[in-house]
Every structure is written in C-alpha cells, then in structure tokens.
Amino acid sequence: MARKDRTGNRKPRCQRPSVKMPELGYYLVVTDTEATERCYFQGLHQGLLKEIQNKLVIKVVETKTRAMIDKCLEMTAYDAQYRMPWIVFDRDKVKDFDEIIKEAESYGIRTGWSNPCFEIWLYSYYGTMPAIMESWVCCSEFEKIFQRKTGQRYSKSDIGMYEKIFRTGSEEKAFQIARQKYEQCIREGKTVPSQMIPCTTVYQLVEEIRKKAGMEKKDCVRKK
Numbered sequence: 001m002a003r004k005d006r007t008g009n010r011k012p013r014c015q016r017p018s019v020k021m022p023e024l025g026y027y028l029v030v031t032d033t034e035a036t037e038r039c040y041f042q043g044l045h046q047g048l049l050k051e052i053q054n055k056l057v058i059k060v061v062e063t064k065t066r067a068m069i070d071k072c073l074e075m076t077a078y079d080a081q082y083r084m085p086w087i088v089f090d091r092d093k094v095k096d097f098d099e100i101i102k103e104a105e106s107y108g109i110r111t112g113w114s115n116p117c118f119e120i121w122l123y124s125y126y127g128t129m130p131a132i133m134e135s136w137v138c139c140s141e142f143e144k145i146f147q148r149k150t151g152q153r154y155s156k157s158d159i160g161m162y163e164k165i166f167r168t169g170s171e172e173k174a175f176q177i178a179r180q181k182y183e184q185c186i187r188e189g190k191t192v193p194s195q196m197i198p199c200t201t202v203y204q205l206v207e208e209i210r211k212k213a214g215m216e217k218k219d220c221v222r223k224k
Contacts, residue, residue, distance in 0.1 A: 028072065030086070031060065032065040034157075039162065040118075072086075072087060101193050112204065113201055129178065131197070175206075
C-alpha cells in the first residue's frame, strides 16, 4: 500500500526515501516508564561491539500504558518489514495487565513483562529471583543488593545501570534463573501473567539480542 504525502495524496513507492535495514534487525521497544527500561536497553546496546552496534538497532520509546500497542502499530506501519516490535512493562498496579499482553500478541507484538516489576529481572543477575508480591518492596530490596554489589546507590535513571549490573552480576545466570521461574509457573498451572510471580519475559528479548550479537561476533572473528 502506498503512503500518503502531506496533501493527503498517496506517494508511489519510487518517491519514498529508502531506509537501509540493519543487518541484525531493528528492535522497537515501547515502554510505559520514564527511565528504567530506556537506561537498561541503551546500556545493553552500548555494551555491544562497535561493529555490531551499527548492525543491530534498539530504539526505546516511552508512552502511557494503554497507548503502548497503538504506538507500536503506528511506528511499524511504515516500515514493518524491518522493525521488531516489543512492549516492555510491569505488572505493578496495571488493571488490564493480562488483556494488554493478549492484545499485543494478537497483533504480532512481543511482550517483555515483569511481575511484579522490572527490578525482578535485574535481581536475577545476582543469582536470585525472590517471591516478592509488591513492586515497591521489590525495588526497595533490590536497591540494597545493588548497593552491596556495586558500592553505589541504585537509581532508575542511571545511564550506567546496565554496565554496573552486567559487571557485578552474571547475565548467563540471569537467563537461567528467569527461564526456570517462567517454566516453573507453567508447570504449576499458572499461565496467566498476572498470576505468574515472581516472573519475567524480558529475558527472552535480551537473550535474543545477545544471541544475534554473539553469532555476529563469531563471524567477525572468522573473517579476521
């Protein structure tokens, strides 16, 4: 389908600016928080090898919880062929948590949700994912372990957050723990996200990015 220009007329494909597709993909991460996820994913991207950073794009966009799906659809409407849309958000006190996840997936949008909050995913870097029901308790307890491990205070808007957690924890261990917790919930018959606690699917997004970057890194080494 051709796109419209500013006058409302449709532009033929030959008149549209060409967009080069990143070799390893273009991840669109839409979240409902102001800083935490942005700092984390920007840090993840910056931690990749320079030659890989140019081949794998991670764009983080913030909006209101109920607008995340619409924002994804809006931004992928023009270049759906190369964007990989995700919404990343927490259970916290979101009333329509399960419905948002189900609706997003019906549109082909993948979901990186955390129950009770994003910090439960960060917790796993330090070898544990405690059964904490309330997000404020989870954040408070994580602040303690973060300060103990890094010697610094935890801040949701810390642009160096990812580097500090990656350096003082274990990402491989985090993948293992998060996967085990997710599979444990399924075995126990808890298949509705709001009932799966502690649990997160953010690991699926991070692991996918890491695997792509790792495969490319090996190719780079072979070429050298």
